[in-house]
Amino acid sequence: MGSYFTGELHHQLREDVRGFAEREVRPRVAAMEATRTVQHELSRLIARQGWIGATVAREYGGMGVGHLAKTIIIEELSRVSGAMGAMVQASQLGVAKIVHFGNDEQKKTWLPAVAAGECLPTIAVTEPESGGHVLGMAASAVRDGDDYLLSGRKVYVGNSHVGDLHGVVVRTAPGSKGLTAFLVESERPGFSLGAERATMGLHGFSFGELRFDNCRVPAANRLGAEGDGLAVAYSSSVLYGRANLTAVSLGIHQALLEETTRFCEERQRYGKPLHALANIKLKLGQMQSRLMTARLAAYHAVSLLDQGASCDAELMNAKLVNVESALDSARSAMEIHAAAGLFTDRPIERFLRDAHHIFAPAGTSDVQLLRLAEVALGTAKGSWSERLAEFVRTDPTHSDPTRAERPGPSDAECQIAVPRQLRTAVM
Known part of the structure; x- marks a missing residue:
């Protein structure tokens, strides 16, 4: 598992997407909120970065970096704008059906266009x-x-x-x-x-x-x-939809914690920062704990997907945990901000509204719980991650061109790498 969590590619990709989101997306957020109109130009600009092709094989012009990298892309965009994170996740969900069920001609026709940002699929x-x-x-x-x-x-x-x-x-x-x-x-x-x-x-x-x-x-x-339509719908939802929406929730959750922490440092009460109050500090600690747990669930599920392992249950759980914890943290953030969180000059109310949009797609929390109960009872029907493993598995030597030239991580490195990466990710 370590090689999927520790690749230099993932660190660099996070920095690249975060930098782009800060430069190109954040300055547009206020106008997006004011006009509430579909962002055609910005959507195309994001697509031209090649990120829609994260799971498209390199032979079709894609990045071929797999589902963990895809998660990082969506997460970092959603940290700045849930709307643009949702745009990318929906496009990448649209990729799934072609990757899973497209014939050679369909893949040759459409995947290079998707990877180049010339075609947005749904x-x-x-x-x-x-x-x-x-x-x-x-x-x-x-x-x-x-x-x-x-x-x-x-x-x-x-x-x-x-x-x-x-x-x-x-x-x-x-x-x-x-x-x-x-x-x-x-x-x-x-x-x-x-x-x-x-x-x-x-x-x-x-x-x-x-x-x-x-x-x-x-x-x-x-x-x-x-x-084959039922298989197209279900496999796309299970293997891409749940993971993608998990990533949107994760990015919103990260933004909630960052903004609330900033508020607690800036706002003074009784001559001290707001976070000096014990009840406020407890809420911040709870938000931090939720975020760390949610990120573990998300990254664990998609790393299994990249390895071609059976992980339908982990993907269901990742969506459940991330959606519910982001909503819980949104409420905590609103409670900490109190009346200040109700005004649109602060983004907390936007994060709260955006987080609610991730609840229903690819199955509500009740749907995930029903499916997980079937896993517990041993009555779950089939496994899309096993059935389509050859289409979702990511070869790390292909996703990171430099990896083939370097020795692989030792067993010890793999054992300590995951928590190190996750600690880095929550900063």
Whole structure:
């Protein structure tokens, strides 16, 4: 495990993304909050850094650095802007379906464009009537010669209004074997977008509605075979969605602690810094503990994913722990700030609003708990991380070009490396 946590690549990547976020994203946050409009230009600028291609193999022009590196990218962007962290996580979630189920031609066509930042992918599963119940979807595709005609609506689609290539799961036959996935370009006739709607948080990010009215899509755009749609949806959610949303929560959590600590150092009470009060110090300690525990859960899960190990349960738990602990720390931060936290000249209320947006996607906390109960009872069905291990495993010699020229870490280094990296990460 040590090699996944201690690579110089991860340290340098964190510095690079943090520097970019401070220079390019933070100065735009106030305008994003004021206008609440989708950030097309900034989304494209971030995509051109190549970070959407974190898990895209180098043979397709991607970074090939794996899921821990992907987590660091999302985390550092989310530390400055949950909206832009969400934009990157949604795009990287859109990558999953092509990596897992795309044929050679589809990978050669789309992955280099994604890696270069020329194409922002999405995945569209949820519908107005069925919600998170995938098998209840009604949007359909009917075969018409060498094409399919898609009809229906998809809602809460991450990057709906900036996406170029939508991975759409629709019904082609009854039952659980009747779902099929397609790649739909945004310029296709019969495709349209619902109106942008104001949201509580994540201002600048779009998660809206896609509409299909006899939208003609070539059979060559089908992902896998007819009937593979359920696998496309579930595998993408489990292996990418939960990990990505975990990273957004982690970045927001880090920002909450940093801002609250700063406030406690600056604000004076009875001639001393606010943190001199015992009850305030206890809350800060609790926030620090939550963050450290959340980061351990997140990094452990994705490091297992990078190794091709079975980790569906760890990914569920990472999302659960990170979402719930970030929300708990957001409340603690608001309590410490008291009335000062209610004004928009401080970012605490933004962090609180943004954190709530991460609760539902890829399964609410109740969903994660139900699945984890099945793990405890031994009734869990299958393991996507095992089934798709060859597609998610990251070769460290490929992800870090210098590693092949250096001797690997010793057993002792591997044993002490993880806590050292995690201590560095919370600074």
